[in-house]
Structures are given as structure tokens and as C-alpha cells.
Amino acid sequence: MALAKAFDEMTGPGDALAGAAVRDAYDALKSWLDTTPPEHFNTRRSQAEMLFRRIGITFAVYGSSDSTERLIPFDIIPRVLTKPEWSFLERGLKQRVTALNMFLNDIYGAEECIKAGVIPADLVYRNQHYQMEMRSFRVPHDLYVHIAGIDIVRTGENDFFVLEDNARTPSGVSYMLENREVMLRLFPELFSRHRVAPVENYPDELLATLRSLAPQSATRDPTVVLLTPGRYNSAFYEHSFLADKLGVELVEATDLFTKDDVVYMRTTEGPRRVDVIYRRLDDDFIDPLVFRPDSVLGVPGLMNAYERGNVTLSNAVGTGIADDKAVYSYMPEIVKFFTGEEPILHNVPTYRCREKEAFSYVMDNLKDLVVKEVNGSGGYGMLVGPHATRREIEEFGRRLKHAPDGFIAQPTLSLSTCPTFVASGVAPRHVDLRPFVLAGADEIRIVPGGLTRVALKEGSLVVNSSQGGGTKDTWVLDA
């Protein structure tokens, strides 16, 4: 069960479905919900499911025994953000990603933030994602994070918090695009009643970003490819979807080779030089001569070509450190240090279990806290204290005690809710938001909105698709 009455996206702090005042942005949507006969919704919902099945959008769930691929549930009630809300988020996101890039450039370069004591040295250097190979050269345009998925949660009218910075290979953007497409098909009348900012231009924006990042050595018409680990990867659908939308080749390692520090793609017309690789493959696997020698998913010699400035990797190697949740806890200081500004978007208060005092507080309050692995993602291996059984808490406590450095803890936030179709009708369910931020050499681009994820289980706060979460279309109203 939810802890306290959460802020509802539609009705604000009032009681969601008990006739409370409706927030302006949801006016038309609410009357649509109220006046549309339930059968109509049911028909549309099954049509939506059919559409998704036809598109073939699936997501592999690791560790689930029943099926390796399944449909992520889609909810037809959109989540709405007003223009002022979005403008605020947009400013905050630009500031945050700018700071992330300056931070990464610094820890692999001048190390000013470490010298100034903004972040402890050992948190950086002992981090498994700190790639020392990156110290010996500058990445093209001094940009490390080109595609970021910044997870944002809301707890009140004006209270937005960054929950996570996904700076490695964030996924989910295909759902943002598909959700909109399906909504446009099913409910054209809604879009005539609302001025919803488009998201369909995301592939164009992404391609413009990737092209802007091409190394100096590239021609005016750089060749961009999308490198996938292959069809067994949980996000393979998204890889092929994006390559198709971008109009670039979807390649696996065996399609690429290096010669004289240049990366080439095998084509029927012979080798073609590659300038930018949008890689959806972790650092550890990209080059067996430098990282894991047993990786068959990588390209031997790729790092060399990269170090020579002959190819751009998107994201850069070594961005994982910005994903780290212990590093996350220093983001307010990092933003201030590098931009000279107060952070626009706030962090969730975070206890670093590596610190003695914080650790004992966390051990004493496990039942009230959310505890996460610093290197974890996808909602795996985390504890949501208020929803855990005593046994789960005890077990987790033992893990935590064994390796405190590996964990952080946060108060359990009461995430905002959004009306959602469930078995019993329409009910509030907790949501978060993952906007996708594109940092190119020329500018930062953000398609309005992002992916709204919804925890479908009543009271659940875990929105990850791997943990039974669903998605919604996200609207930013232009007026």
C-alpha cells in the first residue's frame, strides 16, 4: 500500500477519484474519461494490445522462467505535463547533462573536482566503471554523454527529483515513440482537443546529434551505425527499431573490422569507413583486446581507432561512473562546481552506506528505506523497505552488512500517481518519467516529455518494466 496520499497528476493533492478538483491540464482528459462509455475503452485497449503485438514490441525479462519475451503493458490514459512544468524540467535537464559531461571530462582529464574535494578520489578511481584508458586522450568534442535517460519522480505540485542518471545505454525511447503512434491511431479525437507537443522527431534529433559528434577526420556526410550485441539482448527490438527509424545500418561486431586504426563496415560494395558508432553494448564488451578478452560481441582494435580520434563512440567509454548511485549522491555539488549555478533539479536525499554513520542509520531503518546497489539497474537487487517482508529485510540486511560500499539508501518517496486502467476500472498508480536528453556538439536537444513508466500493482513504487511496470504516453501541452 502507498505510504501516504500521493500527489495525483490529475487531481493534485486531493483524493484522486472522489470528485476532487481536477488540475487544468487534465480538464479535457477527465471529461473524456467520464463521458466515454466503458465498452469503448475496452475495445480500444484490446486494439492497443493488438497493435503492439503486430509491431512486435517486446522486452526480454532476465531471470523470468515462464517466457523470455513479453509485451510491456501499455496504459491508454496519458500522463500530462503543462508547458511551464516542462520548461522547468527542460532547463534542469540541460543543466544536469551539461554538468555530467563536464564532470566526466574532468575526471579523465584535469581532475579538478577531485583536487577540490568535490568528490572523494577513491569513489572515482576504485569504481569499476572508471576506465583508465580514457585518461590518455580527449574524446571528440569533449563530450562523453550524448544520450542520457534521466529518471525523474514527482512528489508534489512543484516537487520534482532526479532519481537516477542513466548515462550508459539508456533504453525505452522506442516505447515513447510507439506509445504516441498507437495513441494517435486509437484516439485521434483526443489530439484534436489538445495541443500535444510532437515526439515523432526524436529519430531526426538523435541522428543530428550523432552526426554532430563525428570526429574531425570524418567527411561532411559521416557514416553512423548502430552496434547491437545481437538478438538475444533484452533491448534488441529497440536497436532494430531505432536503426530503422534513423536510416542507419544495424550492425553486430562481425560486421565491423579495424584496419590502420580506422573502423570499417563490411558492405556488399566493399568496406565502408564508419565515423560514429551508436553502441548499445557495455564498455566491457566492446573490444576484446582491451576489455574482456572473452567478449565475442566486440570489435578488436576498436579502442585504438577511438583513441586515435578516428571514430566516435556514443556514449563515450567510461560514462558508467555517472550511472553509479554513490556518485549520484554527489551530483548537487558536481552541478554547482562545474556550472557555477544552483542545481535546478534536486536529488533524492541519499545515504551512502560506505559512510559509517549513514550505514548504521540505514541498518536501523531498513523497513522505511529504499536500498539500491550502487551499480545496479533495472530495479534488480533493490529493497523497498515498506513493501518488504520481515524475512526479505533480514536477508537484505545481511547482504548490506557484507558489502556496505555497494549500496545506497533513500527515503521511500511517495511518487505521484496517475489514473490508470486496471482490472477494477480506473485507479491511481505510481509513475515516474524518463526524458531522453541528447547532447550534441552543437546543442542539447530534448524531445518534450519522455517515457512515463507506471507501477501497475496497487501501491507498488517499482516502475521498471522488468518488475511488472507498464508505460503511458506522455503529453507536454503546447498551450
Add this chain to the structure above:
Amino acid sequence: MRIRVLHDTIYTYEQPARGLIQVLRLTPRDHDGQHVREWRIEPSVDGRLTAREDGFGNIVHWFTADDAAEALTVRVTGEVETFDTSGIVRGGVERLPEPFYLRDTSLTLPSAEIQAFAGKATAGGDQSRLSVLHRLLEAVHERIEFEPGPTSASTTAMESFEVGKGVCQDLAHIFIAAARHLEIPTRYVSGYFLHDDDGEDPSAGHAWAEALLPDLGWIGFDAANGVSATEAHVRVAIGLDYLGAAPIRGSRVGGGTEKLEVRLKVDEPQRGQSQTQSQGTQRQSQG
């Protein structure tokens, strides 16, 4: 002391192998304890050999072959003059901050057993870091039996500790795992070792560890021989573990199975004494 090295690594492929890339960490650099008088790397087939520096400061040669090859020999010849510094390594190239060398790797992850062993070996007595490290060195040397065979290049510290046997690479990994568990920055060293006349050790490449002391700097600890690094050690490359300092990492397209043979001669030029030893299909440092 002058030490001469002749080191052949010979690959034979079942079928001609294309797209050969070899990453060679086979070139020593100077520090106060060693001066490289001459050094050459010669691949037996045509291709390009370019030298660069890696993140640790090692000299790395990248060799890429032009054509398909049925066999490849990488020949290393050189001569180094060494000086006794009581194992202290100064005046070398340092590129990475010290806390970096506290990082665990999968090859050096300390099991609960290694942690307990490290604690027990160093408990009580003089708690100065130098004394702690010497006791640890002795303990690893005593505990792990030197025996080529049961382990390979990808054996972890945990695994070799469990079987209680290994070669110099394994002993170095165990020493590193234990020292890092004690929060002492430690690193892996690959190189050569000149054996005594009557030395019975099989001699291929050698490996040991270096640990950081607050006042003295980096000191070499050779767990296989149970001593600090001496004049007989030629230091070639460093890493967090074997993988970072590996003498050769390579890739190729096709070629089927490969046969690997190593021929190594480490001797003093004026005396002309030598040991020659070859090994089978593993690339492990066997010293």
C-alpha cells in the same frame, strides 16, 4: 647486473589466419633499478608495428599483419642493466593515482578464505606496512605450492587459492587479492627473472606484485620466490592483474585452433649461462 633476454612466442595456426592483431606488452622502461640498453621486437611476418603507451604507462606495440599467415613468431631480444634497490621502484613512469590500485578485478577478487588468510597471516606483531607485507609474502609463498599444470592464464586468485597450487601468476594474484583486502594499493608486474645456476624453476615469463608503502613508494614482492624484487628481476609491464599486463593479447579471423610455443632464454651476457624452457598451449607466465 646485465641481463640478456631472448624470448620467442611462436603461434602456429591450423589454417592461414587473417586480420591478425597482436597487442604486445613486451618492452621494459627505465627506472632507477633498471636501464634498458637495447630492446627489439620483431614479428616474423609482414605488417605494421606501432608503439604507444597504455593507461598504466606501459609501452604497448600493436602489430597488425598484412596478409593471412600460417604461423607467427614474435621475437624479443634485448639487454637490460639492473641495480639493487632493495625492491624499491622509483624514477619510473607513474600514470595512475594510487587509489586506483585498490580496485578489485575478477582475477584478484578475494574470497572469504583469502580474506581470512590475509588477516591471520598479518595479525599481531609489527603492524608497519612493510612488515605486514613481508609476512604476507612469506605466508603466500609457504601456503601455495609452486606447480605448473593445475591452473591456466584465466585462473582466478580464488580458484588457485582453493587448490593451493599455481605458478607465479597465481601467487601474484593471491598476494594482490590479500594485500588489497588489507587496503594496500597493489599491482601486478610481468617481466623476466634470471635464475641462479642451479635454479630448478621452469623459466618462462615471470610475474610478481608491487605494493605501495607510504614513505618508500612501490616495492616489488615476488611470492613465487618468496623475496622482494632483486637485481635478477626485469620489470616489463604493470596492470591491476595479469590481463592488464599480459605480454601478448591477440585476435584473428579464421585460422582454426592455434598452437602456442614459448622459448625463453634469460642470461648474463658475459657469463653466457642460460636456461631454455618451452611451454605448451597456455600463455600463462610460469616463473
